[in-house]
Amino acid sequence: MKANEIKKGSVLQIDNQPIMIKQVQVQSPSSRSGSTLYKVKGKNIITRQKFERSFKGDEQVETVEFVRRPVQLLYQDSDGCTFMDSETYEQFIVSKNLIEEELTYVSEGLEGMQAFISNEQVLGIELPGTVTLEIVDSAPGIKGASASARSKPATLSTGLVVQVPEYLNPGERIKINTDNGAYISRG
Template sequence: MYSTTDFKRGLKIELDGTPYEIVEFQHFKPGKGGAMVRTKLRNILNGRVVDNTFRSGEKVGRPDLEQRDMQYLYQEGTDLVFMDMVTYEQLHLKADFCGGKERYLKEAQQVSVLLYNGEPIDIEIPLSLILAVIETEEVAKGDTVNNITKPAKLETGIVIQVPAFVKVGDKVKVNTENDEYLGRE
């Protein structure tokens, strides 16, 4: 069990048999009564964000979550296939559970898979990845003075905006949370 004094961003709690992740929290004391904690919680199973207020000192459950290091193998229809690095057991996860993170997966990439009550529910990828540019437009000479960007297709199939000087074959660093170009490697 967790108490409201344990709350922090990213903490995973369980309410009414559903796992949530704390996105935001704020302690406050109204004019009358005891202190309270106002939170924004993300449902780990479906991604919805809900607001909830707890009384100070209130207890919440600890979800049965487990993280395992796995290797992404391939996509089979709408399923993503992973292999447990310890037991070599293969695991199928629906791509729509990943919330867009599957767009950054490359074959043989190591990821952390989140299991709830033994069932896979989410994957954890790094905040930034280095990916190769496989397709982009050439920019006219002299058109690099302005701060212009152009679309570039990366090796995983995702398209992001990159500066004009980036060309096919370059490796770029990408923020996986907002598909933003971070630099060239």
């Protein structure tokens, strides 16, 4: 596949490592003779390290053959996380280390997750764009604070800490962007 065909969500084989593409930025040449550059940002699926590289538009890149399967988290234990394929009901265990970052957004019954499977091995988990989680701990809300733009830290049911508006209280459900961990709205 050519570099100009790379899209967000693609999995590429770069330096013998599977890289999940999170962002593609196109840089047009400043001169006529220059070629368009495609700056990709992603994450190594195995080591979880961030990845950044630029490719020329006609440069060839190798893709990883994988299958996306809709999954649901059943439970977590010391062995890892047990997921179930939502279509075949097949269960599989994924190491917590592999999906450590994603786990802060995953609550039981979360819909819209997908597993990347290659050669009968789970490469990673993709989260939906937003998740709804409950605030379990934060400073008390201030009456009349809805007009101010100040925020406070709040701990969510999964242990994730995010900045939320001052008027929110423990027990309320909120929507969170899974790409950057930012508060979106009440859930």
